[in-house]
Amino acid sequence: MATLRERKNYREAILKALYEATEGNRxxxxxxxxxxxxxxxxxxxxxxxxxxxxxxxxxxxxxEQGNTPAMVSLTHQGIRLMESAEEERG
Structure with missing residues (x-):
C-alpha cells in the first residue's frame, strides 16, 4: 500500500499526464x-x-471489471485546475 506522499504524487502525475496527452481537451x-x-x-x-x-x-x-480504469479523461474542472497551475508556473 502506498504512503500518503506516494498517493499524492500518483494523483499529481496522473493529472499532469492527462493534461499533456490530451492538450486540455476533455x-x-x-x-x-x-x-x-x-x-x-x-x-x-x-x-x-x-x-x-x-x-x-x-x-x-x-x-473495467476488477476496478481497473479502462479510460481516464479530465473533466472541465480538472482542465481548469491544470490551466491554473500552468499559469502559475509562467
Whole structure:
C-alpha cells in the first residue's frame, strides 16, 4: 500500500499526464494501462488514485471489471485546475 506522499504524487502525475496527452481537451482520454505503464504506478494504486480524482470531480473514469480504469479523461474542472497551475508556473 502506498504512503500518503506516494498517493499524492500518483494523483499529481496522473493529472499532469492527462493534461499533456490530451492538450486540455476533455473529449480525449488516456487508457488505464497506458497511464500505469508510463507512470509506473501499481495497478491497485492507479485505481485508488483515479477513484479519488473522480470523487473530486477532476477526472472521469470508465471502469473495467476488477476496478481497473479502462479510460481516464479530465473533466472541465480538472482542465481548469491544470490551466491554473500552468499559469502559475509562467
Amino acid at each position: 473529449l480525449l482520454g488516456v487508457t488505464g494501462p497506458k497511464l500505469r505503464d508510463e507512470l509506473r504506478i501499481p495497478r491497485q494504486d492507479l485505481a485508488a488514485a483515479c477513484a479519488y480524482l473522480a470523487g473530486e470531480g477532476l477526472v472521469s473514469v470508465d471502469w
